[in-house]
Amino acid sequence: MTPILQSQELGKKYGRRWALRDCTLEIPAGRVVGLVGPNGAGKSTFLKLAAGQLAPTSGGITVLGGRPADGPAQLAKIGFVAQDTPVYPRLTVADHLRLGAGLNPGWDAGLARQRIERLGLDPAQRAGGLSGGQRAQLALTMGLAKRPRLLLLDEPVASLDPLARREFLQGLMEAVVEYELSVVLSSHLLSDLERACDHLIVLTGSRVRVAGEVERLLATHHRLSGPRREPGRLPADQHVITARHADRQSTVIVRADGPILDPSWSVSHLTLEDLVLAYMDRQADQHTDEPARAITLEGRR
Amino acid sequence: MIWLTWRQLRGGAAMVSGALVVLAAALALTGPGLAAGYAEGITGCLRDGDCTRFFDRFFDEYQTPFLGVTVIVLVLPAVTGLFWGAPLITHELEAGTHLLVWNQTITRTRWLAVKLGITGLAAMAAAGIASLAVTWWSGPLDRSAEPGFTMMDPLVFGARGIAPVGYAAFAFILGVTVGILVRRTLPAMALTLVVFAAIQIAMPSLVRPHLMPPVRSVVELGPVNIDQFLVPDDGSPRMLLESAVPGQTGAWVLSSRLLDPAGRPIDDGTGEAALPISVASGACARQEGAGSPKGHMETCVAEINRLGYRQAATYHPFERFWAFQWIETGVYALLTLALTGLCLRWVRRRLS
Amino acid sequence: MIEFHLDARSGVSPYLQLVHQVRHALRLGLLREGDRLPTVKDVVARLAINPNTVLKAYRELEHEGLVAARPGVGTFVTRTLANASLAAHEPLRRELRRWLAKARLAGLDDESIEALFSTTFRSAAEEDIA
Known part of the structure; x- marks a missing residue:
């Protein structure tokens, strides 16, 4: 189309x-x-x-x-x-x-x-x-x-x-x-x-943070929580949107096209609001001038 | 678009046409009487051979309405420029309605062209009607006007003939341009007024005299070009020149200097000078009981002329009135076109 | 005809809510074979939701074989979920009423009754699977 x-x-x-x-x-x-x-x-x-x-x-x-x-x-x-x-x-x-x-x-x-x-x-x-x-x-x-x-x-x-x-x-x-x-x-x-x-x-x-079909956005974003770990240690197809680390626990919002296989994570779905807030948070955390590439998910029907 | 423009102009157009109707009615009612009075007086004075007294009396009688209607024609272009030109775009910008109308199936260029065309033509028509009506009405007065109030003089020139149409077009587009640049109605109106007034003052004082090369002439002194002439009992006679040139009734005199026999100007720049002539003896000496004071003056002036004192004047003859009207209207038309181009360009490229 | 409504706080996606509501109405006999579902436009105009949400719900129902779209006419119910069991509803309801009365007599409040029902329901379901 x-x-x-x-x-x-x-x-x-x-x-x-x-x-x-x-x-x-x-x-x-x-x-x-x-x-x-x-x-x-x-x-x-x-x-x-x-x-x-x-x-x-x-x-x-x-x-x-x-x-x-x-x-x-x-x-x-x-x-x-x-x-x-x-x-x-x-x-x-x-x-x-x-x-x-x-x-x-x-x-x-x-x-x-x-x-x-x-x-x-x-x-x-x-x-x-x-x-x-x-x-x-x-x-x-x-x-x-x-x-x-x-x-x-x-x-x-x-x-x-x-x-x-x-x-x-x-x-x-x-x-x-x-x-x-x-x-x-x-x-x-x-x-x-x-x-x-x-x-x-x-x-x-003044930048696009994320764009795509609502359904697809919801299907590809997950909240992972589990024992504390370094954010670098995630599979290559999982992109961290936001990460919060407490003493023993990490909560990470990721975008992943495939399923989350790591059994130590407990995976929960995001609401659309959570998702939007996560991207807004991420912007607040980063330097505003960094050319953060917009993540565009093509809608497929 | 034509309908919308008309719909937006309606209120202002009604007000201006109302005022024009009142003006036209007043002029139509008094005009024939004025013309009849003039015709009657002129036949009377032609019989007597000297019309100067009649002209003075006639002009004095109607001076107030004469100045009144002249000022109306002078001010009208500024009014339409201020109240139609400046808000034309700023009103839309302030209410955000430009975003509504720009999204209809009409290009901005056409939108502005129609707005400018209709409103501008209305402003020009208003000025044209007012000017023609006043030119017709004041015809007798213009023929009898004293120096300083003839049709070639700056104050009256701008309120006669076709020049007001040019002023109206220019004042209108000036208002629009300032509006587009300033984007707010009140400041735009104020700025338009200041700029327009400055241009209307600069035009007759700095530009208009040079639109055609003025005529220079050196002429003998006489009743036409002498305003005041004082012959004291002792000392020098003092002379104040009139801004007028003999044989050039209604001319626009740019300068009038008194020259001594050697051709050097001896006045102080305003046409006033003391003549180094003896009042103790000769033609200018007061002779007890010999003739009237008027006769004495004439003898003295004749003597001064004989000695070689002259008036050196630069002026535009009255016959140039329509040539100046066309040139001036042309100048304003060019300015109007230039600003129109600027507005169209700006609206297409820059504004949002 | 069925009137849809949406619960914004349920956390269930709008399209699933629509599907559930149709299934529910079918079970209770509120919708019968041959009934027409509201047009997409009607639903959208009522709930102010995205038309694709309604289309998706209808497609899902069609996929389940509960409704069929007739182009230009509308979407019609082709099957009911209540046929056999509807007759049994009334006696079961009476029994449930009696049970509720007993529970109240035994001093259970509404919350305890609900908790008791749902845990029993769940453990029974698990036993069935096992």
Whole structure:
């Protein structure tokens, strides 16, 4: 399957600071990809690069076979809902739909109308008077009604209350089924995305720490605990993510493609949250400038 | 995109058109009366042979509205530049809506081109309408204006003809450019105002005089180019030159110096000079009971001319008014195009 | 039709929870042969979960021979797990009730009853294997 998004050594610098660097990724089509990392990790930068709102400082990115925002045809293929879901406060809901219809040849007016109706939004209401949840839904409606093949969402639920958050994700997931969308959405909280995504990218300190299918990530990462030992003494196919050593005991989180055969380890599975935290910890332990190669696990089906 | 731009401009456009309608109505109501008064006065004064008194009286009578409408036309480009130009992009940047609109199926170049085109044309149209209406209305006054207020003079020149259209286009694109660079509305508006005001002052004082080579002429002194002439009982007669050249009504006088018979300027740079002529005897000597003071002055001036004192003036004749209007509008159009190119480039490459 | 729900704290992966819930409903006779499962879109819209999770659960059920997908129509139950045993449920339930009453009479609280049941259940299962 051809990837929907591919980046090689992608980097973006603001002034002297790298917001994102050495980002080499492949995202297969038809996935809901969660982009997780603390604030300022480079999530917005990555999404803006993918949407073509920013030009890369180094490296390259290909989305759906083209350079992002390289002409109208390319713009039509990608939907982007920016952080804080901006809308024109003085325009009404109906105005926004009219705007979308006027600016997008592929606009699905039926979809837009139905969604607005089902959400119970008043078309005559000014967007500035909408609640955060309603505004997010309006922005999502605009993103969906242009009928993109890839939808990028930057922290779409960060500012929503739990109910609005759930409603937003429900609408999004429904659209994924209905319109066969690929989605990349970011959040600084894994819990927002855990159920929704089947592919995960962990981004900290402007670098990608790990990326891959959620299932495969869970299947290949293990927590080993047992008598204290030196971390160097592990089989070659086991890569230590984090290691904690007490007086007599060692607890190690490893990535291993094969089974763990050493009987002195007691092996337990990780939750997705444990896994993400392990990679974030690891980043905190290391020097941030060390070119830690991102570990990319290709999704196989 | 056209609809969106119009939708965003609607409020401001309504306000400016409202103001223009009020201005046009006021001018339309008073204009015919003004023209009739002028026609009546001019036939009267032509019969008498001297129209100077009528011109002075007529111009004085309408000076306040004359200055008022002139200032309106001068200020309008700055207003549209400030309130339409500067916020055009900063509003989007501040609300983040540029990210919404840039993700619609429209390139940034087209987005900006449409925004600039429509809003810029609206600003130019507003300035053009205001300028044409005021040019029409003040026609009689411009014909009777005293030196310093003729159509060639910097204050009035910028409020007549087509130049305000050029100013409006430039002020608008200047506002947009500053907005794109500063990225925040209020600072952008302030900076736009400062830069535009500086350019509007620099243009007539530093640039416009050199757009065409001025005419230089040395002429005899007379009532047209003498503002004040004092003949004291003792000492030297003092003369203050008027910024006017005989036979060149309405000319834009750049300099006016008093030359002595040897051709050396003797004034202090402002056109004021003391003439080394005896008032004790000769033509300029006061003669008790002989003729009116006016006659005495004329005799004295004639003597001064005979001695070889002259006015040396550099000026642009009134006939150059439209040539200057076109050149100046062209200069602003070029500046506008340059800034437009810069904006398009910046929005395509740098902004996000 | 079955209504799915998810327990975020159970530690069981969402797709397995869906599979368990279908099996459970089949056992209890809440789902019968010919019943239609909710469409992927319905489940996704209700639970706000990834569609692939639902697809995977349905595939798993299909693999077990419990349901069959008819393209364009939906996913239907093809087999029930309750057929023979469903009739026996009622007498067994009555016996269990009596046993519970006895246990309470003997002074066991809810926790002790549960502990007793699960240890007995487990040791019986081990004996069966052995």
